Amino acid sequence: xxxxxxxxxxxxxxxxxDCDYRVTxxxxxEQGLPNVLMWCDNKNMLRDRVESYRxxxxxxxxxxxxxxxxxRMLGDGSFEASYSxxxxxxxxxxxxxxxxxxxxxxxxxxxxxxxxxxxxxxDTGTIPSLLATPI
Amino acid sequence: xKVDWPRNDYSRVPFHLHHDPEVYELEMERIFRGPTWSYLxxxxxxPKPHDFxxxxxxxxxxxxxxxxxxxxxAFVNRCSHRGAMIVRxxxxxxxxxxxxxxxxxxSNAGELTGLPFRQGLRGEGGxxxxxxxxxxxxxxxxxxxxxxVVFGTFCEQTEPLEEYLGAFGTGMVKRFFHKPVKxxxxxxxxxxxxxxxxxxxxxxxxxxSLLHEFFxxxxxxRATQKGGVKMDERHRHxxxxxxxxxxxxxxxxxxxxxxxARLDRMRLRDTKLLQFKNEYADGMNLAAPTFFPNVLLxxxxxxxxxxxxxxxxxxxxxxFQTLFCYEDDDEAMVRHRLLSANLVGxxxxxxxxxxxxxxxxxxxxxxxxxxxAVIEMGGRGAVKDETHRVTESPIRGFWSYWAxxxxxxxxxGIR
Numbered sequence: 001x002x003x004x005x006x007x008x009x010x011x012x013x014x015x016x017x018d019c020d021y022r023v024t025x026x027x028x029x030e031q032g033l034p035n036v037l038m039w040c041d042n043k044n045m046l047r048d049r050v051e052s053y054r055x056x057x058x059x060x061x062x063x064x065x066x067x068x069x070x071x072r073m074l075g076d077g078s079f080e081a082s083y084s085x086x087x088x089x090x091x092x093x094x095x096x097x098x099x100x101x102x103x104x105x106x107x108x109x110x111x112x113x114x115x116x117x118x119x120x121x122x123d124t125g126t127i128p129s130l131l132a133t134p135i
Numbered sequence: 136x137k138v139d140w141p142r143n144d145y146s147r148v149p150f151h152l153h154h155d156p157e158v159y160e161l162e163m164e165r166i167f168r169g170p171t172w173s174y175l176x177x178x179x180x181x182p183k184p185h186d187f188x189x190x191x192x193x194x195x196x197x198x199x200x201x202x203x204x205x206x207x208x209a210f211v212n213r214c215s216h217r218g219a220m221i222v223r224x225x226x227x228x229x230x231x232x233x234x235x236x237x238x239x240x241x242s243n244a245g246e247l248t249g250l251p252f253r254q255g256l257r258g259e260g261g262x263x264x265x266x267x268x269x270x271x272x273x274x275x276x277x278x279x280x281x282x283x284v285v286f287g288t289f290c291e292q293t294e295p296l297e298e299y300l301g302a303f304g305t306g307m308v309k310r311f312f313h314k315p316v317k318x319x320x321x322x323x324x325x326x327x328x329x330x331x332x333x334x335x336x337x338x339x340x341x342x343x344s345l346l347h348e349f350f351x352x353x354x355x356x357r358a359t360q361k362g363g364v365k366m367d368e369r370h371r372h373x374x375x376x377x378x379x380x381x382x383x384x385x386x387x388x389x390x391x392x393x394x395x396a397r398l399d400r401m402r403l404r405d406t407k408l409l410q411f412k413n414e415y416a417d418g419m420n421l422a423a424p425t426f427f428p429n430v431l432l433x434x435x436x437x438x439x440x441x442x443x444x445x446x447x448x449x450x451x452x453x454x455f456q457t458l459f460c461y462e463d464d465d466e467a468m469v470r471h472r473l474l475s476a477n478l479v480g481x482x483x484x485x486x487x488x489x490x491x492x493x494x495x496x497x498x499x500x501x502x503x504x505x506x507x508a509v510i511e512m513g514g515r516g517a518v519k520d521e522t523h524r525v526t527e528s529p530i531r532g533f534w535s536y537w538a539x540x541x542x543x544x545x546x547x548g549i550r
Binding site: 035041044045048051056060127129 | 324469484
């Protein structure tokens with residue numbers, strides 16, 4: 001929701017300070033290759049990404065819309081869910097931007113759930129145009 | 136085909152060259168299947184006998200394969216029989232490559248070695264007795280590997296690879312691949328723009344520190360650093376490069392005062408992205424040697440890789456990036472390279488903008504088919520190496536060679 005409403009700073013606040021956010025593709029995962037398209041290994045790196053989007057980087061002007069499937073609990077305490085992410089340009093043209101899955105681990109901090117690790121494995125390995133706002 | 140060049144130094148380039156399907160078809164024939172060496176893949180991607188992988192040369196699907204003795208081969212990935220793609224996987228290992236349609240069989244060298252029911256059944260049917268399997272085998276490419284970087288050409292006349300790359304190009308391949316590499320992985324980006332817009336972008340050192348504000352803001356690369364552009368003698372290949380920490384903050388502040396860059400106040404909270412561990416004798420922290428027509432080697436700090444341009448029709452192309460490390464890297468160095476990869480690729484802090492810039496050029500120039508791009512930064516006339524980067528003359532070098540191969544040089548055109 002925060003991403004779809006361009007509240008990137010609020011999205012960062014969902015994470016624990018000691019977190020790990022990665023985006024990779026199914027092509028890499030299936031070949032056992034460690035390459036990542038985006039990797040923040042702590043919350044400061046997430047803050048840096050968001051600040052860079054706000055102040056420094058240029059990217060395609062668009063709206064995001066995530067459609068997230070039911071959460072499945074995995075044996076090790078982590079969760080998994082499929083997603084579809086649509087992008088809509090300023091003139092209202094929508095396209096499927098990415099499909100894939102999330103694997104998420106959360107922790108409780110001061111009575112609030114925080115995201116500890118988020119791994120995005122995109123089936124859509126060929127990124128349309130570019131990847132700026134996080135999946 | 137005719138091209139109206141208003142100037143013989145290619146400082147005006149007609150926009151219609153990015154939109155005309157006829158131009159695109161000719162490029163595939165005269166450039167990609169012509170007298171050029173195209174990047175195919177890295178040897179590290181097919182280390183063992185019988186390993187194979189698929190790639191593209193222009194719009195032609197190609198298989199690269201290693202035979203039993205370890206020799207590299209490349210051939211068109213299209214069955215001689217009815218034109219089906221022979222290898223559908225990205226990669227694999229097999230002694231025989233078999234087309235799914237009628238099970239025609241190919242060796243690792245791309246020779247047709249067998250087909251079912253060749254002699255017919257019970258004396259009926261089958262292929263004519265004089266059917267010559269060799270004569271119909273898929274078209275092969277000449278293959279040459281330089282320090283593990285595999286190039287291919289369709290043309291018998293193409294000069295030897297090292298001559299084609301020139302002294303500087305050969306030197307740069309040897310620099311990046313001075314010891315064995317290991318593949319870290321891939322990224323792909325599909326940009327809705329003509330492939331030449333990407334080729335131009337790679338020769339445009341002017342845009343680097345302006346479009347990619349991250350470079351300037353966080354001091355990764357600024358035009359005030361020591362650096363420049365180098366080309367081969369024919370000006371078809373080029374390299375944008377810069378030396379780490381070779382300018383001062385004061386100088387940079389002054390130079391970028393009238394741009395939007397905020398190099399005076401922005402700081403990363405986590406600066407490990409910007410750490411550069413020098414590992415080359417020349418001390419460059421940014422090197423992007425680009426080889427006509429389809430590849431560049433890219434080093435930004437400690438992230439190293441290749442980027443291959445795969446044209447996908449007149450108005451789209453894929454940028455296929457292969458990231459690697461050195462075989463003797465320790466775990467910490469691999470992690471550092473992967474974190475540095477935040478800078479490059481489709482989500483890269485200093486590369487994401489290219490996708491957008493190219494797409495907006497393609498969009499807006501569609502309706503400007505009678506007008507021209509203006510390419511004069513760095514001067515007009517002859518194209519030459521520079522020890523600064525306030526230039527886009529390598530773009531003119533690209534067009535001059537493009538025009539030569541396409542048979543449409545400007546009258547008295549520079550080379």
